[in-house]
Amino acid sequence: xxxxxxxxxxxxxxxxxxxxxxxxxxxxxxxxxxxxxxxxxxxxxxxxxxxxxxxxxxxxxxxxxxxxxxxxxxxxxxxxxxxxxxxxxxxxxxxxxxxxxxxxxxxxxxxxxxxxxxxxxxxxxxxxxxxxxxxxx
Ligand SMILES: Nc1nc2c([nH]c(=O)n2[C@H]2C[C@H](O)[C@@H](COP(=O)(O)OP(=O)(O)OP(=O)(O)O)O2)c(=O)[nH]1
Numbered sequence: 001x002x003x004x005x006x007x008x009x010x011x012x013x014x015x016x017x018x019x020x021x022x023x024x025x026x027x028x029x030x031x032x033x034x035x036x037x038x039x040x041x042x043x044x045x046x047x048x049x050x051x052x053x054x055x056x057x058x059x060x061x062x063x064x065x066x067x068x069x070x071x072x073x074x075x076x077x078x079x080x081x082x083x084x085x086x087x088x089x090x091x092x093x094x095x096x097x098x099x100x101x102x103x104x105x106x107x108x109x110x111x112x113x114x115x116x117x118x119x120x121x122x123x124x125x126x127x128x129x130x131x132x133x134x135x136x137x
Contacts (some may be wrong), residue, residue, distance in 0.1 A: 003071070003079050007049040008036030008119075009061060009087045010126065015134060016104035017126065019113055020056070023100035028074075031116040034084060035099070049085055056098050062089035064137050067125055072118035082118045086136055 011018040037052040046063045064086035
C-alpha cells in the first residue's frame with residue numbers, strides 16, 4: 001500500500017472557510033476540497049503547504065495549527081493521508097490557477113458541497129469544533 005501524504009489549508013476569514021472545486025484538468029473532477037497538494041521530496045509539511053497555496057491561489061500564507069489528519073483509500077488503490085492546517089493570515093491577490101470554482105462557506109454551509117471523500121472527517125471536525133477552532137491561531 002502506498003500512502004501519499006497531502007497537505008491542505010483551511011483558510012479562515014470572517015468566520016468562513018475556503019473550499020475549491022477540482023477542475024476537469026485534475027483527477028476527482030467536480031469534487032470540492034481544501035487547497036493544497038502532495039508533499040514533494042525533502043519538503044516539510046509547512047513548506048509544502050506554502051508552496052502549494054502560492055501555486056494554486058497566488059497567496060502567501062502563514063501556516064497555523066494542524067487539525068486531525070485523515071486517511072482514505074480511493075478505488076484506484078491510492079491511499080491519501082490528508083494533513084490539514086488552519087490558515088488565518090494570508091496576503092496577495094487571490095486567483096484560481098488550477099481549480100474552477102471557489103466558495104467561502106460558513107459553518108452551516110460546510111456540508112452543502114460535494115467534498116472529496118478524504119475531506120469529510122475534516123469537515124465534520126470543523127463543524128463540531130467550530131467555536132473552539134475559531135479561537136485558534
Ligand atoms: N489538495 C487536496 N487534495 C486532496 C484533498 N482531498 C483529497 O482527496 N485530495 C487528493 C486529490 C489528489 O489525489 C491528491 C492531491 O494531489 P494534487 O492535487 O497535488 O495532485 P494531483 O493528483 O491533482 O496531480 P498530480 O500531482 O498527480 O499530477 O489528494 C484536499 O482536500 N486537498
